[in-house]
Amino acid sequence: MRNEFALIDAIVEGLGDRATGDWVSVGPGDDAAVIKTTPGLAQVASIDTLLPDVHFPAAAPAHLIGYRALMVSFSDLAAMRASPRYCLVSLSIDDTQLALGSAWVVSLARGMADAARDLGVYVCGGNLTRGPLNIAVSAHGEIEHQYLLRRSGGQAGQQLSVTGRLGAAAACVRTGQMLPVDPAVLTPVQSAYYRPQARFDVLAMVETASAGLDISDGLSQDLAHLCAASGCGAALQAASIPLAAGATLEDALFGGDDYELLVASDKPLPGAHTIGMLTAEPGLTLDGAPLASNGFDHFGTDQ
């Protein structure tokens, strides 16, 4: 590829019908994107960065990297109970990707387009620089303000529920199944890792929840965040934690990369898995014994 602008053209072409549409009145090609908003709704905004060999294997197919990058970024919006609308992607690529001409970025863009189609959103803006591989996704949605699901709304005595089975992506990492991977035939744990689903489909299920978040950093660590924000502790029952096929209890508690929602509610939520309750006493317990709030920490290993 000759230059930055030719690569950007290739990316926009790879995005296909996901570069603009519906509520996007200016998509790629100007100084900024322009998005029409829904009267009366607030904007919900979150940004995430994905790095090679931290958030995905550098050698994974670009299509899967793109799909995963978009989905995990939008999960934070589902965690607020918002509706997804659009995103911007700032991509830094290095010589490894550039050596493939436009093939790598086009494949990445197609993966992002697939995720955008599944989410009903547009990738209406972005930026391209040359540098160590880095994918930053700014994800945006809308919400009726009173419908916001905060971390801080939990109360002692409320039920804790998760919206699906846990630990499959962590099992994929633990058992070294991230590579090799054939995008056409993903195993279940590979699918959990590479094609996570931000849970916008369960927003009705969690409609009566009073606090919640996604558990991408691991159930115990994210539960500790909910407890800290709500001024509570929590008591979990190990037997109630729904394990995905191939996952251990440890994968589910500490593994991370699950994009299910963890919510607190007065009554059990139909279709969700009740795993314990919020307590007045601070701290986390599992079957009555103290539970560490470990999880993924980029900075915790050698500082």
Add this chain to the structure above:
Amino acid sequence: MRNEFALIDAIVEGLGDRATGDWVSVGPGDDAAVIKTTPGLAQVASIDTLLPDVHFPAAAPAHLIGYRALMVSFSDLAAMRASPRYCLVSLSIDDTQLALGSAWVVSLARGMADAARDLGVYVCGGNLTRGPLNIAVSAHGEIEHQYLLRRSGGQAGQQLSVTGRLGAAAACVRTGQMLPVDPAVLTPVQSAYYRPQARFDVLAMVETASAGLDISDGLSQDLAHLCAASGCGAALQAASIPLAAGATLEDALFGGDDYELLVASDKPLPGAHTIGMLTAEPGLTLDGAPLASNGFDHFGTDQ
């Protein structure tokens, strides 16, 4: 610093009154930020990444890096004639910065807060990862849809103007004055480089313009973008191009890092510098001779 969350706390503290306020109803600390919008206005959104030794010297004071990162990202919104509102920052830092404990990120956050104060915006969300230094800023604003300044609205025969003197930042780079730098006593060219001003202050000046953009990639290259989008060519007069003190004509034409606006309008704009006009013939000319549309290209040097 112990971990990611302690560093994030330090960053939020460094942001001070710029982490939340006014139209931000949920700032840092939940899954996503929540922003109240102005009824009837469209959202304008742009993302940029800044890399060490490409977009700033790695050894520059973090405060200046933070200020510059925010300002250059918001310039794209001024280029659409939008009003700035908020941004999200995704930061990857490596061991060089981590070795300084929280000092480096706090200084970066304070620089961002200074820029946010100058812009009247909030840095209401972000993300922190460990990896090669990378600063991605997603900048957001609002606009009355019919007031949008696109690249595509230019017509042959219109005047071309710029909103200020050009080439100072390029002169800073060319003459090696980026380092050493004392944040307390910036020279004029250092100030142009490290403390650029997104030109929201000239939006009234360019109110009657029919096309425009910022010229951060260099006057000739960005002019070529405006011409391509508008289906025109352009003829410039060298003597009319306003040079900053210390800048050469080459700095002004090809240097980049200017955050002035280049606009096309039927009549000269009071306070702006008329530098030429749009032509029916495609291509750029300077005093009648062909002008190359060179500028900054991350990918153009060795592909």
